[in-house]
Amino acid sequence: MTVHLVNPSHLSFGIGVITPRWLFVLAAATPGTFGCPRITDETLEAFDASTVEPGDIVGVGIHTGNALRGYEIGTEARARGATVIFGGVHATLYPDEALSLGGAHAVVKGDGDVAWPLVLGDVQRGTLQSVYEAGRVDAERFVSARWDLLPQGRYMWGSVQTVRGCPKHCSFCSVWRTDGQAPRQRHTDVVVEEILDLRRRGFRFVALADDNFYPVTLADLAMAERQRNVARLGQLRALRAERFELMERLAQLPSDMVFFTQITMEAAEDPEFLIAMRRANIKGALVGIEAVTPEGLKDVYKDFNDVGEALVERLRSFRDHGVYVLGSFIFGLPSDRPSTFAATADISNRAGLAFAQFVMLTPYPGTVDFAAWEKNLGSDAPQIGSIPITRHWLIPQDQRPKVYMPHPVMASDEIRERTQAVWDQFYSLRRIWTRSRCAPTLRARLAFVLISKLYRQMYANTGIATDSARVSRANRWARLIARPCRHLFTASPLPSLEDPSRVLGP
Ligand code: B12
Numbered sequence: 001m002t003v004h005l006v007n008p009s010h011l012s013f014g015i016g017v018i019t020p021r022w023l024f025v026l027a028a029a030t031p032g033t034f035g036c037p038r039i040t041d042e043t044l045e046a047f048d049a050s051t052v053e054p055g056d057i058v059g060v061g062i063h064t065g066n067a068l069r070g071y072e073i074g075t076e077a078r079a080r081g082a083t084v085i086f087g088g089v090h091a092t093l094y095p096d097e098a099l100s101l102g103g104a105h106a107v108v109k110g111d112g113d114v115a116w117p118l119v120l121g122d123v124q125r126g127t128l129q130s131v132y133e134a135g136r137v138d139a140e141r142f143v144s145a146r147w148d149l150l151p152q153g154r155y156m157w158g159s160v161q162t163v164r165g166c167p168k169h170c171s172f173c174s175v176w177r178t179d180g181q182a183p184r185q186r187h188t189d190v191v192v193e194e195i196l197d198l199r200r201r202g203f204r205f206v207a208l209a210d211d212n213f214y215p216v217t218l219a220d221l222a223m224a225e226r227q228r229n230v231a232r233l234g235q236l237r238a239l240r241a242e243r244f245e246l247m248e249r250l251a252q253l254p255s256d257m258v259f260f261t262q263i264t265m266e267a268a269e270d271p272e273f274l275i276a277m278r279r280a281n282i283k284g285a286l287v288g289i290e291a292v293t294p295e296g297l298k299d300v301y302k303d304f305n306d307v308g309e310a311l312v313e314r315l316r317s318f319r320d321h322g323v324y325v326l327g328s329f330i331f332g333l334p335s336d337r338p339s340t341f342a343a344t345a346d347i348s349n350r351a352g353l354a355f356a357q358f359v360m361l362t363p364y365p366g367t368v369d370f371a372a373w374e375k376n377l378g379s380d381a382p383q384i385g386s387i388p389i390t391r392h393w394l395i396p397q398d399q400r401p402k403v404y405m406p407h408p409v410m411a412s413d414e415i416r417e418r419t420q421a422v423w424d425q426f427y428s429l430r431r432i433w434t435r436s437r438c439a440p441t442l443r444a445r446l447a448f449v450l451i452s453k454l455y456r457q458m459y460a461n462t463g464i465a466t467d468s469a470r471v472s473r474a475n476r477w478a479r480l481i482a483r484p485c486r487h488l489f490t491a492s493p494l495p496s497l498e499d500p501s502r503v504l505g506p
C-alpha cells in the first residue's frame with residue numbers, strides 16, 4: 001500500500017518557483033508504518049494515475065484555482081481502487097463538493113498536521129469518517145516539512161512558514177476566516193532547523209510562507225496599554241520578542257541566504273523592526289497596498305494603509321532599510337475610476353518598488369466579497385453549461401471565464417485592458433533595467449531582469465488575459481525562462497552546515 005500526495009495543476013512548467021509546502025508537511029505527518037509517501041507536484045509534471053494500485057491512499061490538497069483538476073485526480077484514483085482524501089483551503093470551505101465531485105472518501109477541514117495520521121489510521125482500521133473537523137492546530141503542533149523528499153533540481157525557492165493567521169480582516173482575503181485572526185507563531189528553533197535543512201541541500205532563497213510577518217503593531221501595543229489589559233499586553237510583547245529572536249537567528253545563517261515574506265505596510269512604522277529584517281537577510285516582502293485612494297482602502301476594509309505621499313514614504317522606508325517590496329495592487333474596487341489606473345501607475349513607479357502585481361478584484365470563496373457577490377446574484381447567477389458562475393472553479397478550464405466583481409461604472413473588459421496597460425508600463429524593459437540598479441552585481445542585475453520577466457509572464461499574462469494565444473505564449477516563455485532562473489537562485493549544497501547559534505553558543 002502506498003500513500004500518494006498530489007498537488008493538482010492544469011499547467012506543468014517542469015520547474016517550480018516555490019515548493020508547495022503542504023506536500024512536504026503532510027509527508028512528514030505520515031507515520032513511518034505507511035512507508036514513504038509518493039509526492040507529485042503537477043506544477044512540475046502531471047500525475048501518473050497508473051502508479052495507483054487498489055488499496056493505496058491518495059491525498060489531494062486543493063485551493064480554489066486547482067480544485068477542478070483535483071477532482072479529476074480524485075475521481076481517477078478512486079476508480080483505480082484507492083481511498084481518496086481531500087484537504088486544503090478549498091476542501092475546508094466546500095467539503096461536500098470534494099465528496100460529490102472529487103471521488104473523496106473523506107475530507108479534512110483545516111490543518112492536516114495532527115489529523116492526517118489519525119485519518120490514515122482510520123483508513124487502516126476501516127473506520128474512516130467522511131468529514132474531519134481538524135480546525136486550527138496550535139503552533140507547537142505544526143509539523144516541520146520533510147525536505148529530504150524534494151525532487152532534485154526542480155524548485156527555485158524553499159518555503160517555511162513562521163506564523164499562520166492574520167489579525168486584520170480584509171474583504172477580499174480568506175486567511176483571517178480560515179486560519180483565524182490569532183497569529184500562531186512557530187518556535188524559532190524549529191523554523192531555523194528547517195531553513196538549515198534547506199540550505200544544506202543548496203537552497204539559499206527561502207519564502208517565509210506567512211500571512212503577515214508583522215502580526216503585532218505599535219498601535220496594538222498602545223491599545224492594550226491604554227486598556228490596561230495586562231494579559232494581552234504580555235502576549236503581544238512575547239509575540240513581538242519572538243519575531244526579533246527569529247530575525248536575530250536568521251542573521252547568523254550563511255550570508256548568501258535570502259528570505260522573502262508577506263507583511264503589512266504597518267511595519268514601516270517601526271525602524272527597529274526593519275533594521276532587524278535587513279540584518280536577517282529578509283530582502284523582499286510582498287506588501288498589500290491594494291489601493292492608492294482612501295475610498296479604495298475603505299472598500300477593502302484596509303484603512304490601516306496609507307495613501308498619497310504618506311504611502312510613497314512608507315514604501316520607500318522599506319527600501320531605505322534594504323527590504324525590497326513587491327507591491328500588490330487591486331483594480332476594480334467599487335470606488336475605482338479610469339483615473340485610478342494612472343494614479344496607481346504613478347505611485348508604483350515612485351514608491352521604490354522592486355516588483356509589483358496588479359490583480360483584478362476577484363471574489364474568492366471564504367471572503368466577505370464573495371459572500372456579498374453570491375448573495376447579490378442569488379438564483380439569477382449567469383451559467384456556463386449548467387454551472388452558475390458563483391461556482392466558476394467547476395467550469396472546465398478551457399471555458400472558464402475570468403470572474404471579477406461587477407463594477408458600478410466600468411465594464412470588466414475596460415478594467416482588464418487598463419490593468420494590462422499598467423502591467424505593461426511597469427514591466428517595460430527600460431523600467432525593469434532602471435529598477436535592477438538595486439542589485440549589487442551584474443549577475444544579480446541579470447537575475448533581477450529574468451525574474452521580472454518570469455513573474456510578468458506567469459502572473460500578468462496568464463492571470464488577466466482571456467486571449468488563449470497570449471496565455472500559451474506566456475506559458476512557453478515562462479518555461480524557457482524558468483530553467484536559467486533556477487540556476488541563479490541555488491547554491492552549492494552545504495551538507496555539514498551546523499546551526500551557527502549552537503556553534504557560537506555561550
Ligand atoms: C505562500 C503562499 C503563496 C505562495 C507560494 C505558493 C506555493 N507554491 O506554495 C505564492 C506567493 C506563490 C502564492 C500564490 C498564490 N496564492 Co497563495 N498563499 C500562500 C499562503 C500565504 C501560505 C501557503 C502555505 O504554504 N501554507 C503552509 C501550508 C502547510 O499550509 P496549507 O497549504 O494550508 O496546508 C495545510 C492545510 O490546508 C491542510 N492541507 C492542505 N492540503 C491538504 C491535503 C490533504 C489530503 C490533507 C489531509 C490536508 C491538507 O494541511 C496542511 C498542513 O496543516 C496562503 C495562505 C494560507 N494561510 O494558507 C496563501 C493562499 C493559499 N493563496 C491564495 C491565493 C489566492 C493565491 C494566488 C491565486 C494569488 C494570485 N492572485 O496570484 C496565487 C495562486 C498560485 C497558484 N497557482 O497556486 C489564497 C487561496 C484562496 C483560495 N480560496 O483558494 C490563500 C489562502 C491566501 C488568501 N489571500 O486567501 N501563494
Ligand code: SF4
Pocket residue numbers: 166167168169170173174175176211212264288
Ligand atoms: S493583511 Fe493580508 S493576510 Fe491579513 S487579512 Fe489582509 S490581505 Fe489577508
